Amino acid sequence: MIGIIVPAHNEEDFLDDCIKSLVAAASHQELGGEAVEILIMLDDCSDDSLHIAQSHGVGTHVCNHRNVGMTRAVGAQLLLERGARWLAFTDADSVVPYAWLxxxxxxxxxxxxxxxxxxxxxxxxxxVRMRYDAVYRPVDDHRHIHGANLGVSAAAYLRAGGFRALPAHEDVHLVRDLQRIGANIVWTARNGVITSARKNCRCREGFGDYLNSLATPSLLS
Structure with a gap:
Protein backbone atom coordinates (compact mmCIF):
# COMPACT_ATOMS: atom_id res chain seq x y z
CA MET A 1 0.00 0.00 0.00
CA ILE A 2 1.07 3.58 -0.68
CA GLY A 3 0.31 6.13 2.02
CA ILE A 4 -0.16 9.87 1.60
CA ILE A 5 0.10 12.12 4.65
CA VAL A 6 -1.21 15.70 4.64
CA PRO A 7 -0.91 17.92 7.72
CA ALA A 8 -3.68 20.50 7.90
CA HIS A 9 -4.33 23.38 10.29
CA ASN A 10 -7.46 25.37 9.35
CA GLU A 11 -7.11 24.76 5.62
CA GLU A 12 -10.73 24.99 4.47
CA ASP A 13 -9.80 27.38 1.64
CA PHE A 14 -7.36 24.95 0.01
CA LEU A 15 -8.11 21.44 1.25
CA ASP A 16 -10.81 20.55 -1.27
CA ASP A 17 -8.54 21.14 -4.27
CA CYS A 18 -5.67 19.36 -2.53
CA ILE A 19 -7.69 16.20 -1.87
CA LYS A 20 -9.16 16.16 -5.38
CA SER A 21 -5.65 16.18 -6.82
CA LEU A 22 -4.54 13.38 -4.48
CA VAL A 23 -7.51 11.20 -5.37
CA ALA A 24 -6.69 11.67 -9.06
CA ALA A 25 -3.00 10.85 -8.52
CA ALA A 26 -3.97 7.73 -6.58
CA SER A 27 -5.87 6.42 -9.62
CA HIS A 28 -2.94 6.69 -12.06
CA GLN A 29 -2.84 3.64 -14.32
CA GLU A 30 0.90 3.10 -13.78
CA LEU A 31 0.25 2.29 -10.13
CA GLY A 32 -1.30 -0.94 -11.36
CA GLY A 33 -4.26 -0.72 -9.04
CA GLU A 34 -2.13 -0.73 -5.89
CA ALA A 35 -4.05 0.53 -2.87
CA VAL A 36 -3.44 4.15 -1.90
CA GLU A 37 -4.55 5.53 1.44
CA ILE A 38 -4.84 9.28 1.94
CA LEU A 39 -4.65 10.53 5.53
CA ILE A 40 -5.48 14.13 6.41
CA MET A 41 -3.90 15.02 9.74
CA LEU A 42 -6.23 17.66 11.18
CA ASP A 43 -4.04 19.51 13.65
CA ASP A 44 -6.03 21.82 15.96
CA CYS A 45 -8.55 22.73 13.26
CA SER A 46 -11.43 25.03 14.20
CA ASP A 47 -12.76 25.56 10.69
CA ASP A 48 -14.51 23.25 8.21
CA SER A 49 -11.43 21.19 7.28
CA LEU A 50 -12.73 18.01 8.91
CA HIS A 51 -16.03 18.09 7.02
CA ILE A 52 -14.27 18.81 3.73
CA ALA A 53 -12.00 15.80 4.20
CA GLN A 54 -14.89 13.57 5.25
CA SER A 55 -16.87 14.60 2.15
CA HIS A 56 -14.17 12.98 0.01
CA GLY A 57 -14.14 9.76 2.00
CA VAL A 58 -10.41 9.97 2.77
CA GLY A 59 -8.86 9.04 6.09
CA THR A 60 -8.74 11.65 8.84
CA HIS A 61 -6.97 11.89 12.17
CA VAL A 62 -7.72 14.69 14.62
CA CYS A 63 -4.83 15.84 16.79
CA ASN A 64 -3.63 18.87 18.68
CA HIS A 65 0.13 18.86 18.22
CA ARG A 66 0.54 22.31 16.62
CA ASN A 67 3.87 20.93 15.49
CA VAL A 68 4.24 19.97 11.85
CA GLY A 69 7.07 17.54 12.50
CA MET A 70 5.07 15.64 15.08
CA THR A 71 1.97 15.73 12.91
CA ARG A 72 3.80 14.26 9.90
CA ALA A 73 5.48 11.65 12.14
CA VAL A 74 2.21 10.48 13.70
CA GLY A 75 0.57 10.30 10.26
CA ALA A 76 3.46 8.28 8.91
CA GLN A 77 3.32 5.89 11.85
CA LEU A 78 -0.41 5.34 11.41
CA LEU A 79 0.03 4.40 7.76
CA LEU A 80 3.10 2.28 8.43
CA GLU A 81 1.02 0.31 10.91
CA ARG A 82 -1.50 -0.23 8.11
CA GLY A 83 1.19 -1.67 5.86
CA ALA A 84 2.40 1.26 3.76
CA ARG A 85 5.54 0.46 1.76
CA TRP A 86 5.90 4.02 0.48
CA LEU A 87 5.06 7.32 2.18
CA ALA A 88 4.27 10.44 0.16
CA PHE A 89 3.96 13.85 1.79
CA THR A 90 2.39 17.09 0.66
CA ASP A 91 0.71 20.11 2.25
CA ALA A 92 -2.95 21.02 2.47
CA ASP A 93 -2.45 24.26 0.53
CA SER A 94 -0.93 22.40 -2.41
CA VAL A 95 -2.12 20.58 -5.54
CA VAL A 96 -0.20 17.59 -6.86
CA PRO A 97 -0.03 16.59 -10.55
CA TYR A 98 -1.71 13.44 -11.86
CA ALA A 99 1.57 11.52 -12.24
CA TRP A 100 2.91 12.57 -8.80
CA LEU A 101 2.71 9.17 -7.10
CA VAL A 128 9.34 39.23 -4.54
CA ARG A 129 8.63 37.06 -7.54
CA MET A 130 11.80 38.19 -9.27
CA ARG A 131 13.95 37.55 -6.19
CA TYR A 132 12.43 34.11 -5.82
CA ASP A 133 13.03 33.20 -9.47
CA ALA A 134 16.63 34.43 -9.20
CA VAL A 135 17.58 31.80 -6.61
CA TYR A 136 15.15 28.91 -7.09
CA ARG A 137 16.44 26.23 -9.48
CA PRO A 138 13.61 24.05 -10.87
CA VAL A 139 15.97 21.57 -12.56
CA ASP A 140 16.91 17.93 -12.08
CA ASP A 141 19.53 17.35 -9.41
CA HIS A 142 18.40 20.46 -7.53
CA ARG A 143 18.82 20.45 -3.76
CA HIS A 144 15.49 21.96 -2.74
CA ILE A 145 13.61 20.20 0.05
CA HIS A 146 9.86 20.62 0.44
CA GLY A 147 7.45 18.79 2.71
CA ALA A 148 4.91 19.58 0.00
CA ASN A 149 6.67 17.30 -2.49
CA LEU A 150 8.47 14.46 -0.78
CA GLY A 151 8.32 10.67 -0.99
CA VAL A 152 10.25 8.03 0.94
CA SER A 153 10.19 4.26 1.20
CA ALA A 154 8.96 2.85 4.48
CA ALA A 155 12.25 1.03 5.02
CA ALA A 156 14.40 4.13 4.49
CA TYR A 157 12.09 6.28 6.58
CA LEU A 158 12.42 3.91 9.53
CA ARG A 159 16.19 3.57 9.14
CA ALA A 160 16.56 7.35 9.16
CA GLY A 161 14.47 7.67 12.32
CA GLY A 162 11.48 9.39 10.76
CA PHE A 163 10.38 12.99 11.19
CA ARG A 164 11.59 14.82 14.24
CA ALA A 165 9.07 16.72 16.41
CA LEU A 166 10.11 20.10 15.04
CA PRO A 167 7.84 23.13 14.45
CA ALA A 168 9.68 23.86 11.18
CA HIS A 169 12.35 22.40 8.86
CA GLU A 170 11.32 18.85 9.76
CA ASP A 171 11.55 17.95 6.07
CA VAL A 172 15.13 19.24 5.83
CA HIS A 173 16.18 17.24 8.87
CA LEU A 174 14.58 14.06 7.53
CA VAL A 175 16.41 14.37 4.21
CA ARG A 176 19.69 15.01 6.03
CA ASP A 177 19.08 11.89 8.11
CA LEU A 178 18.38 9.96 4.91
CA GLN A 179 21.66 11.20 3.48
CA ARG A 180 23.43 10.21 6.69
CA ILE A 181 22.34 6.58 6.28
CA GLY A 182 23.37 6.57 2.62
CA ALA A 183 19.88 6.55 1.15
CA ASN A 184 19.51 6.70 -2.63
CA ILE A 185 17.72 10.01 -3.26
CA VAL A 186 16.41 11.37 -6.55
CA TRP A 187 16.14 15.15 -6.90
CA THR A 188 13.65 15.64 -9.71
CA ALA A 189 12.10 18.66 -11.40
CA ARG A 190 9.33 16.57 -12.94
CA ASN A 191 5.81 16.77 -11.51
CA GLY A 192 6.23 19.95 -9.51
CA VAL A 193 3.58 20.51 -6.85
CA ILE A 194 1.64 23.77 -7.09
CA THR A 195 1.67 25.44 -3.69
CA SER A 196 0.25 28.57 -2.12
CA ALA A 197 2.19 31.82 -1.86
CA ARG A 198 -0.18 33.27 0.74
CA LYS A 199 1.25 35.78 3.19
CA ASN A 200 -0.82 34.42 6.09
CA CYS A 201 1.03 31.12 6.21
CA ARG A 202 0.35 28.36 8.75
CA CYS A 203 3.90 27.21 9.55
CA ARG A 204 6.38 29.69 10.97
CA GLU A 205 9.78 29.59 9.26
CA GLY A 206 8.27 27.60 6.40
CA PHE A 207 7.88 28.35 2.69
CA GLY A 208 5.42 31.20 3.27
CA ASP A 209 7.72 32.98 5.70
CA TYR A 210 10.57 32.58 3.23
CA LEU A 211 8.52 34.31 0.54
CA ASN A 212 7.57 37.08 2.96
CA SER A 213 11.26 37.61 3.77
CA LEU A 214 11.97 38.32 0.11
CA ALA A 215 10.03 41.58 0.44
CA THR A 216 12.89 42.90 2.58
CA PRO A 217 16.19 42.58 0.68
CA SER A 218 18.25 43.24 3.83
CA LEU A 219 16.96 39.96 5.27
CA LEU A 220 18.33 37.92 2.38
CA SER A 221 21.41 35.85 3.07
Missing amino acids: AEQITHQVDAVCGIVEVTDWSEHSEQ
Whole structure:
Protein backbone atom coordinates (compact mmCIF):
# COMPACT_ATOMS: atom_id res chain seq x y z
CA MET A 1 0.00 0.00 0.00
CA ILE A 2 1.07 3.58 -0.68
CA GLY A 3 0.31 6.13 2.02
CA ILE A 4 -0.16 9.87 1.60
CA ILE A 5 0.10 12.12 4.65
CA VAL A 6 -1.21 15.70 4.64
CA PRO A 7 -0.91 17.92 7.72
CA ALA A 8 -3.68 20.50 7.90
CA HIS A 9 -4.33 23.38 10.29
CA ASN A 10 -7.46 25.37 9.35
CA GLU A 11 -7.11 24.76 5.62
CA GLU A 12 -10.73 24.99 4.47
CA ASP A 13 -9.80 27.38 1.64
CA PHE A 14 -7.36 24.95 0.01
CA LEU A 15 -8.11 21.44 1.25
CA ASP A 16 -10.81 20.55 -1.27
CA ASP A 17 -8.54 21.14 -4.27
CA CYS A 18 -5.67 19.36 -2.53
CA ILE A 19 -7.69 16.20 -1.87
CA LYS A 20 -9.16 16.16 -5.38
CA SER A 21 -5.65 16.18 -6.82
CA LEU A 22 -4.54 13.38 -4.48
CA VAL A 23 -7.51 11.20 -5.37
CA ALA A 24 -6.69 11.67 -9.06
CA ALA A 25 -3.00 10.85 -8.52
CA ALA A 26 -3.97 7.73 -6.58
CA SER A 27 -5.87 6.42 -9.62
CA HIS A 28 -2.94 6.69 -12.06
CA GLN A 29 -2.84 3.64 -14.32
CA GLU A 30 0.90 3.10 -13.78
CA LEU A 31 0.25 2.29 -10.13
CA GLY A 32 -1.30 -0.94 -11.36
CA GLY A 33 -4.26 -0.72 -9.04
CA GLU A 34 -2.13 -0.73 -5.89
CA ALA A 35 -4.05 0.53 -2.87
CA VAL A 36 -3.44 4.15 -1.90
CA GLU A 37 -4.55 5.53 1.44
CA ILE A 38 -4.84 9.28 1.94
CA LEU A 39 -4.65 10.53 5.53
CA ILE A 40 -5.48 14.13 6.41
CA MET A 41 -3.90 15.02 9.74
CA LEU A 42 -6.23 17.66 11.18
CA ASP A 43 -4.04 19.51 13.65
CA ASP A 44 -6.03 21.82 15.96
CA CYS A 45 -8.55 22.73 13.26
CA SER A 46 -11.43 25.03 14.20
CA ASP A 47 -12.76 25.56 10.69
CA ASP A 48 -14.51 23.25 8.21
CA SER A 49 -11.43 21.19 7.28
CA LEU A 50 -12.73 18.01 8.91
CA HIS A 51 -16.03 18.09 7.02
CA ILE A 52 -14.27 18.81 3.73
CA ALA A 53 -12.00 15.80 4.20
CA GLN A 54 -14.89 13.57 5.25
CA SER A 55 -16.87 14.60 2.15
CA HIS A 56 -14.17 12.98 0.01
CA GLY A 57 -14.14 9.76 2.00
CA VAL A 58 -10.41 9.97 2.77
CA GLY A 59 -8.86 9.04 6.09
CA THR A 60 -8.74 11.65 8.84
CA HIS A 61 -6.97 11.89 12.17
CA VAL A 62 -7.72 14.69 14.62
CA CYS A 63 -4.83 15.84 16.79
CA ASN A 64 -3.63 18.87 18.68
CA HIS A 65 0.13 18.86 18.22
CA ARG A 66 0.54 22.31 16.62
CA ASN A 67 3.87 20.93 15.49
CA VAL A 68 4.24 19.97 11.85
CA GLY A 69 7.07 17.54 12.50
CA MET A 70 5.07 15.64 15.08
CA THR A 71 1.97 15.73 12.91
CA ARG A 72 3.80 14.26 9.90
CA ALA A 73 5.48 11.65 12.14
CA VAL A 74 2.21 10.48 13.70
CA GLY A 75 0.57 10.30 10.26
CA ALA A 76 3.46 8.28 8.91
CA GLN A 77 3.32 5.89 11.85
CA LEU A 78 -0.41 5.34 11.41
CA LEU A 79 0.03 4.40 7.76
CA LEU A 80 3.10 2.28 8.43
CA GLU A 81 1.02 0.31 10.91
CA ARG A 82 -1.50 -0.23 8.11
CA GLY A 83 1.19 -1.67 5.86
CA ALA A 84 2.40 1.26 3.76
CA ARG A 85 5.54 0.46 1.76
CA TRP A 86 5.90 4.02 0.48
CA LEU A 87 5.06 7.32 2.18
CA ALA A 88 4.27 10.44 0.16
CA PHE A 89 3.96 13.85 1.79
CA THR A 90 2.39 17.09 0.66
CA ASP A 91 0.71 20.11 2.25
CA ALA A 92 -2.95 21.02 2.47
CA ASP A 93 -2.45 24.26 0.53
CA SER A 94 -0.93 22.40 -2.41
CA VAL A 95 -2.12 20.58 -5.54
CA VAL A 96 -0.20 17.59 -6.86
CA PRO A 97 -0.03 16.59 -10.55
CA TYR A 98 -1.71 13.44 -11.86
CA ALA A 99 1.57 11.52 -12.24
CA TRP A 100 2.91 12.57 -8.80
CA LEU A 101 2.71 9.17 -7.10
CA ALA A 102 3.42 7.11 -10.20
CA GLU A 103 6.65 9.02 -10.86
CA GLN A 104 7.81 8.61 -7.27
CA ILE A 105 7.28 4.85 -7.37
CA THR A 106 8.82 4.46 -10.83
CA HIS A 107 12.21 5.76 -9.66
CA GLN A 108 12.63 2.73 -7.39
CA VAL A 109 14.83 4.61 -4.94
CA ASP A 110 14.77 5.32 -1.22
CA ALA A 111 13.44 8.86 -1.49
CA VAL A 112 12.27 11.43 -4.02
CA CYS A 113 12.63 15.17 -3.45
CA GLY A 114 10.54 17.27 -5.82
CA ILE A 115 10.11 20.95 -6.54
CA VAL A 116 7.22 23.32 -5.93
CA GLU A 117 5.63 25.82 -8.28
CA VAL A 118 3.79 29.04 -7.49
CA THR A 119 1.09 30.04 -9.97
CA ASP A 120 -0.61 32.80 -7.97
CA TRP A 121 1.66 35.65 -6.89
CA SER A 122 -1.21 38.09 -6.32
CA GLU A 123 -0.37 38.68 -2.64
CA HIS A 124 3.23 39.65 -3.43
CA SER A 125 5.01 42.37 -5.33
CA GLU A 126 6.76 41.72 -8.61
CA GLN A 127 10.07 42.23 -6.78
CA VAL A 128 9.34 39.23 -4.54
CA ARG A 129 8.63 37.06 -7.54
CA MET A 130 11.80 38.19 -9.27
CA ARG A 131 13.95 37.55 -6.19
CA TYR A 132 12.43 34.11 -5.82
CA ASP A 133 13.03 33.20 -9.47
CA ALA A 134 16.63 34.43 -9.20
CA VAL A 135 17.58 31.80 -6.61
CA TYR A 136 15.15 28.91 -7.09
CA ARG A 137 16.44 26.23 -9.48
CA PRO A 138 13.61 24.05 -10.87
CA VAL A 139 15.97 21.57 -12.56
CA ASP A 140 16.91 17.93 -12.08
CA ASP A 141 19.53 17.35 -9.41
CA HIS A 142 18.40 20.46 -7.53
CA ARG A 143 18.82 20.45 -3.76
CA HIS A 144 15.49 21.96 -2.74
CA ILE A 145 13.61 20.20 0.05
CA HIS A 146 9.86 20.62 0.44
CA GLY A 147 7.45 18.79 2.71
CA ALA A 148 4.91 19.58 0.00
CA ASN A 149 6.67 17.30 -2.49
CA LEU A 150 8.47 14.46 -0.78
CA GLY A 151 8.32 10.67 -0.99
CA VAL A 152 10.25 8.03 0.94
CA SER A 153 10.19 4.26 1.20
CA ALA A 154 8.96 2.85 4.48
CA ALA A 155 12.25 1.03 5.02
CA ALA A 156 14.40 4.13 4.49
CA TYR A 157 12.09 6.28 6.58
CA LEU A 158 12.42 3.91 9.53
CA ARG A 159 16.19 3.57 9.14
CA ALA A 160 16.56 7.35 9.16
CA GLY A 161 14.47 7.67 12.32
CA GLY A 162 11.48 9.39 10.76
CA PHE A 163 10.38 12.99 11.19
CA ARG A 164 11.59 14.82 14.24
CA ALA A 165 9.07 16.72 16.41
CA LEU A 166 10.11 20.10 15.04
CA PRO A 167 7.84 23.13 14.45
CA ALA A 168 9.68 23.86 11.18
CA HIS A 169 12.35 22.40 8.86
CA GLU A 170 11.32 18.85 9.76
CA ASP A 171 11.55 17.95 6.07
CA VAL A 172 15.13 19.24 5.83
CA HIS A 173 16.18 17.24 8.87
CA LEU A 174 14.58 14.06 7.53
CA VAL A 175 16.41 14.37 4.21
CA ARG A 176 19.69 15.01 6.03
CA ASP A 177 19.08 11.89 8.11
CA LEU A 178 18.38 9.96 4.91
CA GLN A 179 21.66 11.20 3.48
CA ARG A 180 23.43 10.21 6.69
CA ILE A 181 22.34 6.58 6.28
CA GLY A 182 23.37 6.57 2.62
CA ALA A 183 19.88 6.55 1.15
CA ASN A 184 19.51 6.70 -2.63
CA ILE A 185 17.72 10.01 -3.26
CA VAL A 186 16.41 11.37 -6.55
CA TRP A 187 16.14 15.15 -6.90
CA THR A 188 13.65 15.64 -9.71
CA ALA A 189 12.10 18.66 -11.40
CA ARG A 190 9.33 16.57 -12.94
CA ASN A 191 5.81 16.77 -11.51
CA GLY A 192 6.23 19.95 -9.51
CA VAL A 193 3.58 20.51 -6.85
CA ILE A 194 1.64 23.77 -7.09
CA THR A 195 1.67 25.44 -3.69
CA SER A 196 0.25 28.57 -2.12
CA ALA A 197 2.19 31.82 -1.86
CA ARG A 198 -0.18 33.27 0.74
CA LYS A 199 1.25 35.78 3.19
CA ASN A 200 -0.82 34.42 6.09
CA CYS A 201 1.03 31.12 6.21
CA ARG A 202 0.35 28.36 8.75
CA CYS A 203 3.90 27.21 9.55
CA ARG A 204 6.38 29.69 10.97
CA GLU A 205 9.78 29.59 9.26
CA GLY A 206 8.27 27.60 6.40
CA PHE A 207 7.88 28.35 2.69
CA GLY A 208 5.42 31.20 3.27
CA ASP A 209 7.72 32.98 5.70
CA TYR A 210 10.57 32.58 3.23
CA LEU A 211 8.52 34.31 0.54
CA ASN A 212 7.57 37.08 2.96
CA SER A 213 11.26 37.61 3.77
CA LEU A 214 11.97 38.32 0.11
CA ALA A 215 10.03 41.58 0.44
CA THR A 216 12.89 42.90 2.58
CA PRO A 217 16.19 42.58 0.68
CA SER A 218 18.25 43.24 3.83
CA LEU A 219 16.96 39.96 5.27
CA LEU A 220 18.33 37.92 2.38
CA SER A 221 21.41 35.85 3.07
